[in-house]
Amino acid sequence: MSHNKSVEALRTPDERFENLPDFDYPVSYTEDLAGYEGLRAAWIDVGPKDADQVFLCLHGEPSWSFLYRRMIPVFLESGARVVAPDLLGFGRSDKPVNQSDYGFHFHRDYLLALVERLNLKNITLVVQDWGGILGLTLPVDQSFKARLSRLLVMNTGLGIGKSPSDGFLAWKSYALSTRDLPIGELIARGTPHLTDAEIAAYDAPFPGPQYKAGAQIFPALVPVSPDMEGVDVSLAAADFWSKEWTGKSFMAIGDADPVLGPAVMENLRRLIKGCPPAMMVEGGGHFVQEWGDPIARAALESFGAQ
Template identity: 40%
Template sequence: MRILRTDEARFQGLPDYPFSPNYLDVEPNLRMHYVDEGPRGASPVLMLHGEPSWSYLYRHMIPLIAAAGHRALAPDLIGFGKSDKPAAMADYSYERHMAWLSSWIEKLNLRDITLVCQNWGSLLGLRLAAEHPNRFRCIIVGNGMLPTGETRAPAMFSLWKAFVTHSPWLPVGRIVQLGTERTLSRAEQAAYEAPFPSTEYKAGARAFPKLVPVSRDDPAGQANREAWKVLEKWRKPFITCFSSGDPITRGEDRYMQRRIPGAHGQPHITLRGGHFLQEDSPEDFARIIIDALKSEMAA
């Protein structure tokens, strides 16, 4: 497996991203980057990004969560951000992403985790919580889901998958802008492009849409159905925090609220924004997380 590593110089001077880098090998010679802010001994808030973003997505939320006394952790998935990037699309699979994240959590020995996840962060994070339930205390999902291949994919997803598969051009900054209601500055769009100095570095971003299970025969679909068996018995707090303007995941919040016992009676909320609600409503999203942890500690 040929591994690419983005030069650190490309990340110098990014707006609102002053965080010191942290690295951990999730397998030999494969390095994952993560932001780690706040007290190391505090309960961790694990924020998982999706496609085609990286931990930069959580830049406005990390300081708020750390200031509230929590350990704010935001890894870059392999293939994204400052993490290493296998060069071939065939190097990526759902199971490999799961193995890389599981290795990272186990090596840091994270426990009592509050999971915050969106987009592919939800496809990985919800599986992660279901497969390691003793490590998690609370789940907060924003614009995400755990698909099993049993229902038809939204038309918007099919169009996105076709574009990523066939287009020679993958403008990451513009893609994030399309999923965001507010106007990103040129510097912010450039920050989303920073991990990818050339198209060669974008194999991970191109691979993700193909890894979503869209049929019952998909191996990941079966694994996700097993994860749902755990989630259907999940009684720890489960909160949905979706946005008003996301055509891809609309309605999935209500589906999870009905199906997951821990969602009953929780303060589910709809925030203003597009698919990337971390860009449109970061303070409100962070407040949901902080308030959920306050409520849990008071209970």
């Protein structure tokens, strides 16, 4: 499906990404991804190409693949391959400047196209926030379903036409009304152990407000009412996870997340067939990958024991 109707986009200068703390991985780029020709997509692809498992790490809003820097080394230690894409509008990927160019299927189809392009197999799907809102719907697509073997899910949900919390509504309103979102500061607010260099790395993709159309509009795209784009495929995904899923699952919850915290996540856990009790990350905020080393280790141990 082609989404590129001559989308106007900005490209963050590469020098903005120099000297990133603990994230010195080679970057892959393409400008001819099927359906997105002319837009530069960026992703990290590390570890053996013929590894038995591929960890597909999907970030959310308003972060980027840098979010996974505490988990990637643990996955690599296990001998796996790790692929961590930047959604269009985020990270090193190009940033469409018009909010109208962003949509649920624009991003979902991008992920499907990238998985097809890289021909990933034996995927351990690793998701949080929008990474899960999109990522949890991918197995509705038959070709992705055949590639999927395990799930590692953190602070996220399915967009089935209901608002997850009052905290979410407040966040949506704030994001839409704030053109120059203070990205690094927002992420640091619930992640007190971030260094100044790490906060700067979260700001790096966005040299100015004109780069932040995606960060602004994403909360408003969450399918929270029945008529919104993405509800149908999210309902189909709920059906898949509750009835068809037979793979291994692991859930970790940042218990200090005011938007997608323990109550929301426990509902999701009950939906996922065979999902064992969640790992509760005490004091963990919404961006729970920032507590990612012990989560990644616990997930690998759980997968081995299941």
